[in-house]
Amino acid sequence: MNYFLTEEQREIQALAAKIADEKIRPIAHEYDEKEQFPSEIVKVLGDADLYRVFIPEAYGGLGGGVLEMSLVVEQLSRACGGIALAYAASGLGIIPIILFGNEEQKQKYLPKLAAGEIIAAFALTEPDAGSDAGAIKTTAIKNGDNYVLNGTKQWISNGGDAAIYTVITLTDPTRGARGSAAFLVDKGHPGFEFGKKEEKMGIKANSTRELIFQDCKVPKENMLGKDGMGFMVAMKTFDQSRPGVAAQAVGIAQGAFEVALQYSQERKQFGKPISAFQGVQFMLADMATQIEAARALTYQSARTIDAGEKNVAKDASMAKVFASDTAMRVTTDAVQILGGYGYMREYPVEKMMRDAKITQIYEGTNQIQREVIAMNLIKESVRGKKG
Amino acid sequence: MNIVVCIKQVPDTTDVKINPETNTLIREGVASIINPFDVYALEEGVRIKERQGGGTVTVMSMGPPQADVSLREAISVGADEAILLSDRAFAGADTLATAYTLAAGIKKLGDADIILMGRQAIDGDTGQVGPEVAENMGIPHITDVRKIEEIKDGYITLERMLEEGYVRLKVKLPIVMTVVKEINEPRLPSLRGKMNAKKKEITVWGAPDLDINTQRLGLTGSPTQVVKIFTPPKPEGGKIFEGGASEAVNELIKELQGAGIRFGRKKEG
Structure with a gap:
């Protein structure tokens, strides 16, 4: 296309x-x-x-x-x-x-x-604050010209390998989201340590670690935006990054599809390549169609953001949810087409299936994405606007 | 340090098919690439410049106007300047005429310290142009260079690959070198390099721009001409010895002995 x-x-x-x-x-x-x-x-x-x-x-x-x-x-x-x-x-x-x-x-x-x-890396998630991001407990308490950070961030991609971290904190826990702020913290800054490296199902080539802040004194110049804007920084960042997760999902799906398509033409059963069987053909057709639809949605949402449109959350969420669900389906079908070989670690598709799963979970679970989409639909409807 | 890298645009042989009727290469629809060995030469040229902390890498090619695509590709991976030697009079050149023309181009450019190229082109496979350019210029040449150790005080120390082992040499500059693929791992282009390459002006020199004898150019100046290209016929017959290795080898020896071939043990020492 x-x-x-x-x-x-x-x-x-x-x-x-x-x-x-x-x-x-x-x-x-x-x-x-x-x-x-x-x-x-x-x-x-x-x-x-x-x-x-x-x-x-x-x-x-x-x-x-x-x-x-x-x-x-x-x-x-x-x-x-x-x-x-x-x-x-x-x-x-x-x-x-x-x-x-x-x-x-x-x-x-x-x-x-x-x-x-x-x-770089981005740190919002905590042990008790996943989809409910507002439940974070990491604090940044003002002390003269500094803020003192305390708390633990969890499952941070590039954790330990990134040199600079955007960390979402609470400067005033009593004010909830309005009492939040984002800080830039360098790796190696006193009071900033890394916790354990997680053992994951997929995306294993990335390091996922805890970030531990213990009386970590950060100068006020390191605040991103203004005090009170922490969650806004996070949400606006996700609006722009979600097409990236969608693109990751499209890429994983495309990679798995290419392997399956190739394999189906080489693998012979009952005296002919399995691509000659309609059962496999229909799977391939559906995989390719879904990938193309996911790609179109991903590119279009990215273009909408780049054009400077204001309310992009719904579009970005649609791309992320559709592309990641597609990646999960397509990689699962790719494993199916490769059959027993697909299940073996020697062949690439089982890894792609494991890698695909995270795209439905991180940067906002697909359930949260659907909530964002629905809330925007309702908001638009109330305002009498058309989608 | 003035470095000249000679490159050749060749058909991508991973795509090449032979027309079985005419026994010639089917060139239509086949992508052109920089001769892969020349890519190593180019990378080494750029590395020498980086290591010596200065100089110019000029990439030069003799070929049709379309060869400028390859020259731009060379710019995108680090060459500074590009010169295309292109003229109807150059067409049909064998290695002698090609080397003569390239040497004239390098002389016109002037003051080259190091001239690099790949050990051979993947289409002609002669490996002659490098040494012939050096002869035309009256300077030393070293073929099959696998490592450059040091460039200092007008001398270069390098390793030349042999079938078994290598020889270490110290040679006075200027020099022509052909390189083997063991010498480096070529870099990929960068986006900024590609943008720079798009804008770059490619200098084109024809026969009138060079100080040359036109009788020595192109087809006229070429003592060798390709009469026929063909795929060797597949050998027919043959016999396959089945079973394990030692079993099969014993069978083979018996068969050969039966045909009157004698096997003796080599004397020790």
């Missing part, structure tokens, strides 16, 4: 695809088994200027937006959704700096992030 990408967007896509095919696919299995963070792929992506694509030109970027980032994430995820996360989760950490950073903060971090010299 023709998505009428610009020449530059096609070049970004082609370069990301080349890196995925030549550098990532050959190591995807090994990195999954060893649960190893792909530092050298981060360097390859940095050298190729791929971290620059969604960062403003004034800070060493190439001035693109969410669509460009999504194109990269999709292509990398075709080869490995876990390795792609080193890129996508850095994007999640970079977006709040682009959206809410002041000039000094942008100058300090964005050029290095654009070059891929360092990567």
Whole structure:
């Protein structure tokens, strides 16, 4: 399907695809088994200027937006959704700096992030605050020119490997969401330690760790946006990052589909390739159709955001929920088409099925996404607006 | 440090098919790429520049106007300047005429310290152009370079790959080197490199721009001409010895002995 990408967007896509095919696919299995963070792929992506694509030109970027980032994430995820996360989760950490950073903060971090010299991470989730983000307990209490952070963040992608963390805290727990603030905290800052590295079902090539803040004194200059804006920073960031998760899901699905399509033409049973059987043909047709629909929704939501539309939460959530559900279905069907081989770790699709699952869970579960979609539908209806 | 890298645009042989009737390459619809060995030469040229902390990498190719695509690709991975030697008079050149023309281009450019190319092109597979360019320029050449150790005080120390092992050499600059793929791992292009390559002006030199004898160019200047390209016929017959390795080898020896071939033990020492 023709998505009428610009020449530059096609070049970004082609370069990301080349890196995925030549550098990532050959190591995807090994990195999954060893649960190893792909530092050298981060360097390859940095050298190729791929971290620059969604960062403003004034800070060493190439001035693109969410669509460009999504194109990269999709292509990398075709080869490995876990390795792609080193890129996508850095994007999640970079977006709040682009959206809410002041000039000094942008100058300090964005050029290095654009070059891929360092990567970023984003920290909201806590042991008792997942979908109910408002239940976070990490505090940042003002003390003169500093804020003192205390608390634990959980399941942070790129945790330990990122150099800069956007951390959502409560500056005044009595005021709830209005008493929240986002801070930039550097790795190695006194009082900031990493907890255990999680053992996950999929996306094993990414490091997922706890962030532990113990009387971590952060200067007030590190606050992103204003005091009271913590949750706004988080929500606006997610509005822009969700198409990235959708793109990751589309890429994983596409990767699994390509394996299944190829395999179905090579595998012979009853004297003919299994692709000659209608039962398999219909599966392939449905997989391809669903992927294309997910891709169209992902690109369109990204374009809507890049065009500067104000209320993008519903579109972004629709893309995320549809693409991730598609990825789960398509990877499950890919395993089915490969049959016993599909279930073996020696073949790539069981990993893709494990990797796909997280896209239905993180950056807002699909249940939360549906709630966001429904709430916006009702709001629009009450206002008499049409969707 | 002035570095010149000579590259050749070749058909992507992973796609190449032979027309069984005419026994010629089917070129239609086959993508053109930089000769893969030249990509290693280019990477090494860029690395020398980076290591020496300065200089210019000029990439040069003799070919039709379409070869500028390959030159731009070279710019995207780090070459600074690109020169295309293109003229109807250059067409149909064998290695001798090609080397003569390239050498004239390099002389016009002037002051080259290191001239790099791949050990051979994957279409012609001759491996002659590098040494012939050096002869035309009257400078030393080293083929099959697998490692550059040091460039210092007008000399280069390098390792030349042999069938078994290698030889370490120290050579006075300027020099022509052909490289093997063991020398490095070529980098991928960057987006900024690609954008830069798109904007880059490619210098084109024709026969009148070079100080040359036109009788030595193209088809006229080529003592070798390709008469026929063909796929060797598949050998017919043959016999397969089944069973385990030692069993099969014993059977083979018996068969050969039956045909009058003698087997003796090599004397020790």
